Amino acid sequence: MAAKLRSRNHEVAVDASVFDRINSFAARYPARFAIVVFAAINLVFAVLFATPWAAADGQATPFWDALFTAVSVVCVTGLSVVDMATHWSSFGDALTLVGVEVGSVGVLTLTSFLGMVVARRLGLRQRLMAASETNVSRVRGGVVSESQAIRLGDIGQLLRLVIISVLTFEFALVLLLLPRILLEGVPFLEALYQATYWSFMSFTNSGFSPTVDGLAPYATDPWMLSVLMLGVFVGSLGFPVYFVLLRNLGNPRHWSLHVKLTITGATGLFVLGALVYFLLELGNSESWGTLDPGQQVLQALFMSTMTRSGGFALHDLSNLNQSSMLITDMLMFIGGGSASTAGGIKVTTLAILFLAAIAEARGRRDMEAFGKRIPPDILRLAVSVTLWGATIVAVMTTLLLHITKEPLSLVLFEVISAFATCGLSSGVTSQDMPTAAKALLSLTMLIGRIGGVTLAAALASRQRPRLFSRPEERPLVG
Amino acid sequence: MAAKLRSRNHEVAVDASVFDRINSFAARYPARFAIVVFAAINLVFAVLFATPWAAADGQATPFWDALFTAVSVVCVTGLSVVDMATHWSSFGDALTLVGVEVGSVGVLTLTSFLGMVVARRLGLRQRLMAASETNVSRVRGGVVSESQAIRLGDIGQLLRLVIISVLTFEFALVLLLLPRILLEGVPFLEALYQATYWSFMSFTNSGFSPTVDGLAPYATDPWMLSVLMLGVFVGSLGFPVYFVLLRNLGNPRHWSLHVKLTITGATGLFVLGALVYFLLELGNSESWGTLDPGQQVLQALFMSTMTRSGGFALHDLSNLNQSSMLITDMLMFIGGGSASTAGGIKVTTLAILFLAAIAEARGRRDMEAFGKRIPPDILRLAVSVTLWGATIVAVMTTLLLHITKEPLSLVLFEVISAFATCGLSSGVTSQDMPTAAKALLSLTMLIGRIGGVTLAAALASRQRPRLFSRPEERPLVG
Ligand SMILES: [K+]
Numbered sequence: 001m002a003a004k005l006r007s008r009n010h011e012v013a014v015d016a017s018v019f020d021r022i023n024s025f026a027a028r029y030p031a032r033f034a035i036v037v038f039a040a041i042n043l044v045f046a047v048l049f050a051t052p053w054a055a056a057d058g059q060a061t062p063f064w065d066a067l068f069t070a071v072s073v074v075c076v077t078g079l080s081v082v083d084m085a086t087h088w089s090s091f092g093d094a095l096t097l098v099g100v101e102v103g104s105v106g107v108l109t110l111t112s113f114l115g116m117v118v119a120r121r122l123g124l125r126q127r128l129m130a131a132s133e134t135n136v137s138r139v140r141g142g143v144v145s146e147s148q149a150i151r152l153g154d155i156g157q158l159l160r161l162v163i164i165s166v167l168t169f170e171f172a173l174v175l176l177l178l179p180r181i182l183l184e185g186v187p188f189l190e191a192l193y194q195a196t197y198w199s200f201m202s203f204t205n206s207g208f209s210p211t212v213d214g215l216a217p218y219a220t221d222p223w224m225l226s227v228l229m230l231g232v233f234v235g236s237l238g239f240p241v242y243f244v245l246l247r248n249l250g251n252p253r254h255w256s257l258h259v260k261l262t263i264t265g266a267t268g269l270f271v272l273g274a275l276v277y278f279l280l281e282l283g284n285s286e287s288w289g290t291l292d293p294g295q296q297v298l299q300a301l302f303m304s305t306m307t308r309s310g311g312f313a314l315h316d317l318s319n320l321n322q323s324s325m326l327i328t329d330m331l332m333f334i335g336g337g338s339a340s341t342a343g344g345i346k347v348t349t350l351a352i353l354f355l356a357a358i359a360e361a362r363g364r365r366d367m368e369a370f371g372k373r374i375p376p377d378i379l380r381l382a383v384s385v386t387l388w389g390a391t392i393v394a395v396m397t398t399l400l401l402h403i404t405k406e407p408l409s410l411v412l413f414e415v416i417s418a419f420a421t422c423g424l425s426s427g428v429t430s431q432d433m434p435t436a437a438k439a440l441l442s443l444t445m446l447i448g449r450i451g452g453v454t455l456a457a458a459l460a461s462r463q464r465p466r467l468f469s470r471p472e473e474r475p476l477v478g
Numbered sequence: 479m480a481a482k483l484r485s486r487n488h489e490v491a492v493d494a495s496v497f498d499r500i501n502s503f504a505a506r507y508p509a510r511f512a513i514v515v516f517a518a519i520n521l522v523f524a525v526l527f528a529t530p531w532a533a534a535d536g537q538a539t540p541f542w543d544a545l546f547t548a549v550s551v552v553c554v555t556g557l558s559v560v561d562m563a564t565h566w567s568s569f570g571d572a573l574t575l576v577g578v579e580v581g582s583v584g585v586l587t588l589t590s591f592l593g594m595v596v597a598r599r600l601g602l603r604q605r606l607m608a609a610s611e612t613n614v615s616r617v618r619g620g621v622v623s624e625s626q627a628i629r630l631g632d633i634g635q636l637l638r639l640v641i642i643s644v645l646t647f648e649f650a651l652v653l654l655l656l657p658r659i660l661l662e663g664v665p666f667l668e669a670l671y672q673a674t675y676w677s678f679m680s681f682t683n684s685g686f687s688p689t690v691d692g693l694a695p696y697a698t699d700p701w702m703l704s705v706l707m708l709g710v711f712v713g714s715l716g717f718p719v720y721f722v723l724l725r726n727l728g729n730p731r732h733w734s735l736h737v738k739l740t741i742t743g744a745t746g747l748f749v750l751g752a753l754v755y756f757l758l759e760l761g762n763s764e765s766w767g768t769l770d771p772g773q774q775v776l777q778a779l780f781m782s783t784m785t786r787s788g789g790f791a792l793h794d795l796s797n798l799n800q801s802s803m804l805i806t807d808m809l810m811f812i813g814g815g816s817a818s819t820a821g822g823i824k825v826t827t828l829a830i831l832f833l834a835a836i837a838e839a840r841g842r843r844d845m846e847a848f849g850k851r852i853p854p855d856i857l858r859l860a861v862s863v864t865l866w867g868a869t870i871v872a873v874m875t876t877l878l879l880h881i882t883k884e885p886l887s888l889v890l891f892e893v894i895s896a897f898a899t900c901g902l903s904s905g906v907t908s909q910d911m912p913t914a915a916k917a918l919l920s921l922t923m924l925i926g927r928i929g930g931v932t933l934a935a936a937l938a939s940r941q942r943p944r945l946f947s948r949p950e951e952r953p954l955v956g
């Protein structure tokens with residue numbers, strides 16, 4: 001009896017010790033910890049997708065296809081090597097729905113969490129804004145001090161806020177979608193499933209379709225397309241934006257600079273992108289260029305929205321003009337808002353780069369926007385993020401070009417789509433592409449979702465701050 | 479008699495007044511003045527190339543072909559819509575040789591001159607280093623003060639130094655090339671002409687060929703290719719580097735940060751580029767991938783050097799693997815050294831971007847290199863240059879894709895080659911390409927050579943410095 005008691009105490013002690021060690025690792029190496037957790041989630045889903053229960057035919061799915069699917073789901077990308085509507089069983093479909101929610105909510109929380117803990121080590125103090133705007137009071141007080149211990153429990157409140165807002169938005173989208181799907185004569189329960197699926201896929205910017213036909217029945221339907229555009233656009237703005245808007249929707253003077261930059265940038269890209277698509281596709285009978293003018297506008301608007309990183313497609317994108325595909329490459333690379341379900345280098349990152357160029361051309365000392373001055377160290381972070389993205393895209397495109405021998409136009413499109421977790425496909429992704437190509441694209445999706453700064457932080461060894469300053473010297477550039 | 483005298487005095491007065499007004503315009507709007515002068519030089523050469531005397535067949539060359547040639551020559555690009563070796567008369571050949579010298583020396587001087595005068599208005603103080611390193615004593619004293627008038631006469635000393643060093647390098651190259659060409663059995667005077675032509679074309683990074691065969695007779699010749707590589711590589715380093723090296727060649731501790739960054743960057747790109755070309759082309763029988771190993775190394779090294787912006791080609795570049803072409807795109811976009819005959823965004827610009835990313839990842843406050851601290855405002859200039867380049871390339875590629883309907887791989891290659899005044903061709907440039915395409919590529923070469931910062935400075939209206947500081951706010955990025 002005494003021995004048994006001692007043994008139970010011992011077990012509890014071991015458990016506590018394991019938990020302590022995880023906690024200690026998370027506190028010491030938060031970026032590495034986040035990446036390990038996120039990679040583990042992807043791997044668990046890969047194993048589940050590979051099981052015979054997940055497939056409609058009861059056969060085990062080949063590992064690389066299961067992994068590709070898992071990464072595409074958890075990273076809310078939307079590229080697929082199998083037909084998502086037919087290949088999976090109900091269990092597989094459930095995995096997909098749970099996966100995109102875990103992926104989007106999980107990553108957002110992880111990002112904000114990392115914002116808190118990584119900031120003090122990296123000096124990325126601006127990342128704290130995400131946390132402060134989600135009302136985590138301990139962060140409100142200012143920058144977390146070096147000695148302050150951060151524990152896993154801190155993310156609880158943040159997570160709750162994120163989940164509530166996600167579910168609210170998604171429920172609203174279901175209400176908007178359901179009547180339209182019922183109108184098609186779909187039975188109620190099936191319609192509810194489809195509406196839920198479309199709602200999740202649009203708000204999380206995932207881009208998978210619940211049915212074999214996909215969006216074909218609604219290809220020219222203004223209501224359905226508008227609701228999906230709304231879901232994708234709002235989903236791509238990001239949580240820091242919602243929280244400010246929910247409190248101050250009618251009071252733009254209280255909007256933060258981040259909110260103004262994100263909304264202006266996203267709206268600008270939406271309108272400009274649509275205009276360019278409209279002009280470039282005029283007269284192209286392979287896409288929408290010969291439909292009536294109203295439809296041309298609708299299709300151009302839809303296409304522009306989906307590059308944010310929605311990933312729904314109404315057309316075989318390789319039928320677009322190559323010029324339109326290049327425009328898509330650029331729009332996808334930019335992506336959506338910070339701390340959102342969208343990918344890419346983010347709208348504000350691009351805005352900062354342009355604000356820097358404008359300040360330089362005007363000979364101003366400071367970057368300025370909306371009557372506010374932007375501190376110069378943010379430019380350095382924006383450069384890091386962009387350079388990291390460009391490097392990943394360049395390396396992966398070079399390798400995939402070499403492996404697949406497909407045209408640059410298609411390969412570049414697919415790589416950027418994967419990197420920016422957009423999910424629009426030029427057709428390069430397929431079940432019979434080489435395994436190495438599947439592995440590389442999976443890796444691109446994963447890296448793109450984790451984000452360059454987080455990864456670089458994880459890889460960089462701990463550095464002591466310099467206590468001396470080196471002599472200054474100015475090289476020439478340009 | 480009195481009337482005649484008054485008339486002469488009047489003429490002198492008018493002349494002085496015109497000169498004064500030009501001088502005043504140059505002092506008030508130095509960037510606009512420089513662009514007007516440079517554009518005028520291009521136009522003069524276009525008119526001369528269009529005359530019947532310039533063509534071998536005594537016929538007037540169509541204007542757009544003459545303009546394309548003039549811009550390609552004066553911007554030391556090397557793309558051509560006519561066969562440069564056969565289309566032109568001796569007068570036309572002379573125009574080409576004079577054009578590349580005027581273009582390279584002229585632009586360099588103009589750049590340095592602008593460095594002096596634009597700096598005080600733009601706060602681009604680092605540009606002054608170019609001037610200070612060429613020993614213009616008035617700049618030595620420090621940043622030119624706002625009230626100090628700048629006159630055209632100041633560029634005299636600078637111009638003399640540049641011309642002397644260019645001619646010395648080019649004479650040395652002629653001496654190295656001449657024996658090899660004589661060995662081919664070419665008569666002495668013709669060999670001297672060819673050696674001079676190759677020398678000018680390699681050192682100015684122009685890339686035209688004096689003969690119909692071009693480099694075909696020397697396609698595997700280590701001596702000839704090595705000399706051309708040397709010419710292109712040294713030419714691409716830039717004048718600020720020469721002047722420091724000439725005084726302190728054996729004393730690297732006295733090299734400036736600019737010299738160290740340029741030499742390290744250029745050497746790194748040369749070696750890394752060659753390695754990647756070697757690996758990607760292994761086994762490609764359409765290029766050099768099936769030659770003996772020594773030749774494969776030589777060809778990879780040659781190809782890597784020419785992307786700096788030499789522009790000589792030994793192969794039909796569309797026969798390279800698409801992956802190699804993408805690598806070429808990137809290397810060309812980077813280009814050579816600042817204030818050199820090479821184009822692109824420049825090696826130091828890329829270095830600054832990477833140093834910023836490294837500092838960010840390590841959590842350092844300052845960008846550092848070779849034991850020196852780099853002031854953060856240089857990052858803003860590097861971002862401006864890069865963003866400008868990327869925008870030009872993106873817009874021009876989109877337009878050319880739309881006009882020519884050629885594959886992205888070829889069009890992107892040609893546009894970057896034109897922007898970076900590299901002159902390697904994927905085959906898109908030809909006499910029968912649409913006039914709009916010729917005009918757009920001409921514009922790309924011109925804009926690429928003038929440089930984004932200069933152009934932006936010219937376009938921006940005068941700004942009064944702000945006397946107040948706006949409140950600071952930090953948006954999220956990445
Ligand atoms: K997506």
Ligand SMILES: [K+]
Nearest residue numbers: 555683789900
């Ligand atoms: K060139």
